[in-house]
Amino acid sequence: MPDLNFRPIWRYQDQLVEGVLTTLLLTAVATIAGLVIGIAGAVLIRSGPKPVRWLLRIYIEIIRNTPVLVQIFIIYFVLPSFGLKMTPIQAACVALSIYFGAYAIEIIRSGLDSIPKSQIEAGMCLGITRMQVLRHVILPPALRNIYPSVTSQFVLLLLGTSIASQVSADELFHVAGFIDSRTYRSFEVYTLICLIYFGLVISFKLAFAALGRLAFRWPVRR
Amino acid sequence: MRSFTVSDFLTIVTALKWTFLLVGIALACGGPLALLLALMRSGTARLPRWLATGFLELVQGMPLLGLLMFFYFGMPVFLGINVPAIVAVGIAYTVYTAAFLGEIWRGGIQAIKHTQWEAAACLGITRWQQFRYVIAPQAFRIALPATVGFLVQLIKNTSLASVVGFVELARAGQIVNAGTFRPLLVYSIVAAIYFVICFPLTTWSRTLEARFNGAR
Numbered sequence: 001m002p003d004l005n006f007r008p009i010w011r012y013q014d015q016l017v018e019g020v021l022t023t024l025l026l027t028a029v030a031t032i033a034g035l036v037i038g039i040a041g042a043v044l045i046r047s048g049p050k051p052v053r054w055l056l057r058i059y060i061e062i063i064r065n066t067p068v069l070v071q072i073f074i075i076y077f078v079l080p081s082f083g084l085k086m087t088p089i090q091a092a093c094v095a096l097s098i099y100f101g102a103y104a105i106e107i108i109r110s111g112l113d114s115i116p117k118s119q120i121e122a123g124m125c126l127g128i129t130r131m132q133v134l135r136h137v138i139l140p141p142a143l144r145n146i147y148p149s150v151t152s153q154f155v156l157l158l159l160g161t162s163i164a165s166q167v168s169a170d171e172l173f174h175v176a177g178f179i180d181s182r183t184y185r186s187f188e189v190y191t192l193i194c195l196i197y198f199g200l201v202i203s204f205k206l207a208f209a210a211l212g213r214l215a216f217r218w219p220v221r222r
Numbered sequence: 223m224r225s226f227t228v229s230d231f232l233t234i235v236t237a238l239k240w241t242f243l244l245v246g247i248a249l250a251c252g253g254p255l256a257l258l259l260a261l262m263r264s265g266t267a268r269l270p271r272w273l274a275t276g277f278l279e280l281v282q283g284m285p286l287l288g289l290l291m292f293f294y295f296g297m298p299v300f301l302g303i304n305v306p307a308i309v310a311v312g313i314a315y316t317v318y319t320a321a322f323l324g325e326i327w328r329g330g331i332q333a334i335k336h337t338q339w340e341a342a343a344c345l346g347i348t349r350w351q352q353f354r355y356v357i358a359p360q361a362f363r364i365a366l367p368a369t370v371g372f373l374v375q376l377i378k379n380t381s382l383a384s385v386v387g388f389v390e391l392a393r394a395g396q397i398v399n400a401g402t403f404r405p406l407l408v409y410s411i412v413a414a415i416y417f418v419i420c421f422p423l424t425t426w427s428r429t430l431e432a433r434f435n436g437a438r
Binding site: 004068069205 | 424
């Protein structure tokens with residue numbers, strides 16, 4: 001068994017920290033943009049005009065049935081030939097937002113669908129405005145229903161940002177490749193990188209669990 | 223630069239067999255492991271439950287790309303010998319499949335009420351027989367839509383094996399693109415092939431889910 005030597009990697013702390021920050025930035029941008037797509041898409045797919053609904057369905061099916069890797073390649077390598085030049089980070093942000101958006105539409109739609117019509121009608125009967133019905137009657141239970149799916153999809157997105165390294169966006173996984181090429185300690189580098197991702201994921205999972213307990217404290221009737 | 227010819231198209235299509243081989247290895251080796259993990263996690267014995275939970279959390283907290291690199295560079299470290307890429311890649315996908323299917327199947331098993339186990343125990347059959355003939359058939363129905371859904375994820379994610387130079391569908395696309403430099407054409411073909419395979423499975427998974435929800 002060859003000796004393991006993690007020491008040469010420590011010289012690249014700064015790059016590692018920057019890689020983590022870029023990974024978090026990519027995740028944050030894709031999450032926010034994806035959720036905006038998701039909310040707008042879910043509303044449109046439920047009550048928009050027919051052609052719009054069709055287009056959204058096609059968008060969702062294409063994104064969900066092709067690999068993210070190929071999606072990133074198409075956005076990074078194909079769009080420049082239409083005059084849209086992007087840096088790797090920008091291309092990754094666009095691709096991951098489009099990707100996350102497709103899943104977000106499905107999740108948010110299922111959350112809205114999970115509220116029975118009678119509950120909305122009951123809210124209307126109270127004589128409150130439509131906004132108030134949305135705010136107090138629909139959103140709380142809908143958010144609670146989709147919370148587990150959203151958070152687990154977020155974790156998959158965080159891990160999925162590593163694919164951006166394939167168009168050489170400077171996120172954590174790409175930093176790993178850089179350190180590997182400098183130190184030739186491939187195994188040590190990738191072990192460390194895996195553990196960093198694991199640390200990020202566990203922190204987010206714990207934070208989401210705590211947040212969920214705080215935000216959704218009211219009891220459920222089963 | 224040369225133009226895109228039929229032989230380029232064939233290069234891409236024939237690479238499909240490596241994609242399917244990876245999926246086959248992942249299911250054949252990862253499936254039994256997933257069943258074991260699911261049983262360990264839904265069982266009452268503490269140590270196996272903790273071990274399985276730890277394994278699942280660990281694997282699900284790492285990017286698949288990381289797993290691929292870990293085993294690709296790790297096999298020589300663990301075994302002291304160089305192994306062919308297919309072995310390292312196969313192990314990475316096995317571990318990945320075991321973790322995700324294990325979690326899905328645990329959900330299926332735990333969705334079955336405990337009274338079913340007790341009723342089966344009353345018949346005087348062994349614990350394995352209780353699982354095999356009473357719990358598993360019901361859990362299978364519940365877990366099937368998600369299992370098919372995972373299969374789609376697995377097929378799409380075999381594209382990541384390209385990073386260690388394994389020539390499957392996505393990698394074949396990259397190679398052809400490097401020669402012809404027609405990214406739009408090449409990657410559209412690659413994406414279309416993935417779509418043709420995955421879309422029917424996604425539709426099937428949705429039908430199964432609707433049927434199950436209707437039956438409830």
